[in-house]
Amino acid sequence: MYLIQILLPVLDNTGTPFPEDLLSEIRTELIDRFGGITAFVHSPAEGVWAHNDERVRDKIVLIEVMADILDRDWWGGYRRRLEMRLNQDAVLIHATHIEKL
Secondary structure, three states: OEEEEEEEEOEOOOOOEOOHHHHHHHHHHHHHHHOOOEEEEEEEEEEEEEEOOEEEEEEEEEEEEEEOOOOHHHHHHHHHHHHHHHOOOOOEEEEEEOOOO
């Protein structure tokens, strides 16, 4: 089994919050495909990274999905679609192989 984590920005490149219906659509898409999600949305985390010798900050939420099979092609396409929808250079999605206890 795999735990897939998606780090989604909550603000666009101008610092304006994304419409709630856009984030709701993303959650609904994942629930419809995988049967459920866990979304950490009430306390956005802060991502910080170096870019051209300056620190860039972003507010993010974490969405987790569990799946029996890791369909890398689907996830790669979904990441690209999210990047286009959210006008982002990169959306981080990563997977960890887990054992349900």
